[in-house]
Amino acid sequence: MNGLMRFLLFVYSVFLALLSIILLFAVIDDGIFADLLSPLSSIVTNPVTRYVYVIVLIVVLISCILGIFGVISIGRAYRTKLRKTDIGSVDIGADALESIAKNSAMSAQAGIKTVKARVTSAKNGSINVGINAVLYSNVEIPSSMSKVQERVKKDIERYTGIIVEEVKVRVTRVEPTAARVEGR
Numbered sequence: 001m002n003g004l005m006r007f008l009l010f011v012y013s014v015f016l017a018l019l020s021i022i023l024l025f026a027v028i029d030d031g032i033f034a035d036l037l038s039p040l041s042s043i044v045t046n047p048v049t050r051y052v053y054v055i056v057l058i059v060v061l062i063s064c065i066l067g068i069f070g071v072i073s074i075g076r077a078y079r080t081k082l083r084k085t086d087i088g089s090v091d092i093g094a095d096a097l098e099s100i101a102k103n104s105a106m107s108a109q110a111g112i113k114t115v116k117a118r119v120t121s122a123k124n125g126s127i128n129v130g131i132n133a134v135l136y137s138n139v140e141i142p143s144s145m146s147k148v149q150e151r152v153k154k155d156i157e158r159y160t161g162i163i164v165e166e167v168k169v170r171v172t173r174v175e176p177t178a179a180r181v182e183g184r
Contacts (some may be wrong), residue, residue, distance in 0.1 A: 005035045008065065008165065010068060013064045013065075013068045014063040014064075014066035014068065015063060016059060016060060016061075017068065020057050020058075020060045020061035020064065021061065023057050024054070024058075024061070025056075025058050027050065027053065027054055027184060029088055040067070050093055056069055057069070064102075069094075074133035077163075077182055078143075092160050092162065094119050096119040096160075096161065097117075097119040097127065097156060097162070098118065098119050099117075100155055100156050100160070101117035101119065101129050101131065101152050101155075101156060102115050102116070102117045103155075104148075104152045104154075104155040104156070105117070105131055105133065105148050105151070105152055106153045107151070108144075108147050108148045108151040108152075108159065110139065110144035110145065110147050110148050111132070111135050111136045111138065111139030111144055112133050113133075113134045113135060113175055114131065114133070115131060115132045115133045115134070116131070116132045116133075117129060117130065117131055117132075117152075118132075120131040120167040122166070123165070124161070124163075126163040126164065126165040127156075127160070127162055127164055127165065127166075128165055128166045128168070129152055129153075129162070129164060129166070129168070130166045130168045130170070131148065131149075131167065131168065131169045131170065132170050132172050133145070133148070133151065133170070133171055133172065133173055134171075134174075134175060135173070135174050135175070135176065136173055136174045136175060136176075136177045137174050137177055139174070141171060141174075145169045146166075147173065148169055149167040149169055152164070152167050153167050164177075
């Protein structure tokens, strides 16, 4: 989830949480919001619909609070990975992990023209790596991409000490190899 989407989800969750709190106050004291919430007066005065209204608002409030904490924790989990050492800790950013994955994929000599990498958190402090690759047309895709998967997993684990749970390779395009014209 990119930064803009996390921000929008956060703002939306905060808005719904505040709205739920305001509407709960309307149930508690009918006079405060009587002018603004006159359509809700029929809901508040009927005992059966009042309880349904309160339950729905509490569920919305709880889901908004969980959404806020979820957005915050997803953002933190994506940004860095901590490695504890005897001296202290080492923060390894997601950008660094993605750079290692890109460099490993390109250096695997598997006919990759361009590559993009995406790192996500997995269980028990491990990570998942997603590779989107554009290949040259003279590549045997299954064996070459298997080689890329092994190389990316091995390099990330060797350079960072972080366990790689899964490496998914997606071939997005195959482009023809351009004939090179040698000069005389």
